[in-house]
Amino acid sequence: MVLHIxxxxxxxxxxxxxxxxxxxxxxxxxxxxxxxxxxxxxTLLKIIASIILDYDGKVRLMNPSNxxxxxxxxxxxxxxxxxxxxxxxxxxxxxxxxxxxKGQELKSRAMEVLKEIGLSDRAxxxxxxxSGGMKRRLxxxxxxxxxxxILIMDEPTxxxxxxxxxxxxxxxxxxxxxxxxxxxxxHYMEEVEQLCDEVAFIDHGEIIEQGRVDDLLQRYAIPSVFxxxxxxxxxxxxxxxxxxxxxxxxxxxxxxFIPVMETILQHYQEESDxxxxxxxxxxxxxxxFITLTGSELRDGQRGHV
Amino acid sequence: xxxxxFILEMKKNLQDKGxxxxxxxxxxIFTYLFIEIFxxxxxxxxKQEIITSIxxxxxxxxxxxxxxxxxxxxxxxxxxxxxxRIASAPIKPKFYxxxxxxxxxxxxxxxxxxxxGFGKVVYDINLEQPILLTSLSIILAYMVTGLGLLLALxxxxxxxxxxxxQVIALGGALISGLxxxxxxxxxxxxxxxEFLPQYWAHQALQDTMHGTLAxxxxxxxxxxxxxxxxxxFLLAVIxxxxxxxxxxx
Numbered sequence: 001m002v003l004h005i006x007x008x009x010x011x012x013x014x015x016x017x018x019x020x021x022x023x024x025x026x027x028x029x030x031x032x033x034x035x036x037x038x039x040x041x042x043t044l045l046k047i048i049a050s051i052i053l054d055y056d057g058k059v060r061l062m063n064p065s066n067x068x069x070x071x072x073x074x075x076x077x078x079x080x081x082x083x084x085x086x087x088x089x090x091x092x093x094x095x096x097x098x099x100x101x102k103g104q105e106l107k108s109r110a111m112e113v114l115k116e117i118g119l120s121d122r123a124x125x126x127x128x129x130x131s132g133g134m135k136r137r138l139x140x141x142x143x144x145x146x147x148x149x150i151l152i153m154d155e156p157t158x159x160x161x162x163x164x165x166x167x168x169x170x171x172x173x174x175x176x177x178x179x180x181x182x183x184x185x186x187h188y189m190e191e192v193e194q195l196c197d198e199v200a201f202i203d204h205g206e207i208i209e210q211g212r213v214d215d216l217l218q219r220y221a222i223p224s225v226f227x228x229x230x231x232x233x234x235x236x237x238x239x240x241x242x243x244x245x246x247x248x249x250x251x252x253x254x255x256x257f258i259p260v261m262e263t264i265l266q267h268y269q270e271e272s273d274x275x276x277x278x279x280x281x282x283x284x285x286x287x288x289f290i291t292l293t294g295s296e297l298r299d300g301q302r303g304h305v
Numbered sequence: 306x307x308x309x310x311f312i313l314e315m316k317k318n319l320q321d322k323g324x325x326x327x328x329x330x331x332x333x334i335f336t337y338l339f340i341e342i343f344x345x346x347x348x349x350x351x352k353q354e355i356i357t358s359i360x361x362x363x364x365x366x367x368x369x370x371x372x373x374x375x376x377x378x379x380x381x382x383x384x385x386x387x388x389x390r391i392a393s394a395p396i397k398p399k400f401y402x403x404x405x406x407x408x409x410x411x412x413x414x415x416x417x418x419x420x421x422g423f424g425k426v427v428y429d430i431n432l433e434q435p436i437l438l439t440s441l442s443i444i445l446a447y448m449v450t451g452l453g454l455l456l457a458l459x460x461x462x463x464x465x466x467x468x469x470x471q472v473i474a475l476g477g478a479l480i481s482g483l484x485x486x487x488x489x490x491x492x493x494x495x496x497x498x499e500f501l502p503q504y505w506a507h508q509a510l511q512d513t514m515h516g517t518l519a520x521x522x523x524x525x526x527x528x529x530x531x532x533x534x535x536x537x538f539l540l541a542v543i544x545x546x547x548x549x550x551x552x553x554x
Binding site: 046049050070075077078079085097099 | 306309310312385389394454
């Protein structure tokens with residue numbers, strides 16, 4: 001089962017929210033969708049989830065079971081969409097029933113989901129008594145009731161504590177083991193690095209790059225060596241990489257970090273106490289994004305480097 | 306699936322204490338006060354006539370306040386992301402709307418039952434044609450909630466919905482003779498009233514109380530009310546796409 005998004009376009013009045021977006025999302029992948037606020041992530045997710053129906057292009061699910069796309073998708077919106085005055089289990093029942101679950105199947109599935117999201121002991125408590133993290137977990141749980149093959153998550157960790165974030169990450173990893181395809185929209189690069197197999201960068205309604213996380217890191221981001229010492233850098237380093245001042249030291253962008261480190265170590269051999277710090281700086285997705293767009297992405301605020 | 310939405314909406318409304326005030330307590334207070342005011346000094350026959358006008362009149366006026374609850378519910382769902390989330394489930398828009406709509410029909414039927422029950426217990430009003438009265442009550446509930454559905458899917462804000470509900474409920478009551486007997490009103494207003502559902506509902510309910518509602522008039526009044534309610538629902542189905550577009554998700 002593969003999800004094909006083919007030349008999808010969407011306009012709001014005169015504004016083009018999506019400009020011919022094409023993606024192929026293989027089964028069982030955790031697929032990151034990264035971009036600043038207003039880039040078109042949520043619009044694309046709403047189209048995949050069949051919430052927006054008036055768009056150009058096609059979203060197709062290549063599946064042998066011929067099931068309706070909506071039945072295969074679980075949608076976790078950015079907002080916490082729960083009935084606050086009802087209990088956790090009532091909320092789960094409601095969403096289960098929307099997908100045709102009933103009777104004993106509904107009850108046992110709700111108990112399973114409560115266990116998965118770590119809220120078994122709070123099943124009968126009203127949602128309004130929950131912490132933000134618990135609500136987020138229940139928000140995800142509601143989308144899992146019908147055992148979707150594809151889970152769409154729109155910024156599921158916004159505004160939660162580190163403990164709940166870790167819990168959600170564990171849940172996502174478990175879902176991956178069950179071959180659930182996850183489409184994960186965020187503007188936190190480190191979440192994508194930690195969770196996703198593949199990623200698409202979206203900006204101004206366009207996919208600017210997509211591929212496996214490792215491949216993109218290799219293709220676009222060069223590792224660096226950071227050195228901080230009390231001596232001038234040896235001249236021969238200039239031939240081994242680009243040197244830029246960074247936090248009281250220097251960053252040497254290079255793929256040959258072993259020779260660079262050896263050169264520095266030799267340089268400081270006689271006065272090792274003057275070498276304060278020497279380390280390899282691994283490339284990050286943030287660097288890929290900067291390379292591609294020439295701008296940074298931080299909590300939706302973009303500023304030029 | 307529609308049943309899930311029906312049950313959820315019903316639960317939410319049963320927890321809403323404001324609804325009890327608007328739909329039952331306030332109408333009873335108004336009905337009692339206005340009957341006291343208008344019947345002071347009147348003889349028994351006139352008194353009975355006034356009560357037979359005020360009880361159905363105020364019932365018809367106050368059923369329109371259900372529109373406020375409907376607007377609040379839809380706007381809250383729209384802005385909380387619930388509408389969009391439900392739209393991602395395999396449920397057709399018309400069934401979603403029906404699931405949201407039916408609980409309000411039930412609530413209004415219960416409201417009418419309580420208000421007429423109050424009239425019967427306290428003022429011993431005549432209820433000569435109970436079957437026609439019950440049928441008209443259900444059709445009245447259908448009409449007012451159908452219009453409420455349209456209003457809820459058309460307004461941008463809750464305040465706008467509340468303001469329009471008051472215009473519809475109070476303006477309609479004034480023109481349709483729910484406050485002042487229709488034959489005491491200017492000719493032009495009497496003609497205008499014939500275009501309003503409140504007029505048809507009030508006249509027909511009064512006639513059932515007297516036991517003088519002919520089947521022809523019952524079908525006429527029912528037809529008008531059903532036409533309003535059905536138009537409201539159909540236009541709401543058409544409006545749903547625009548409503549979903551502005552829904553948060």
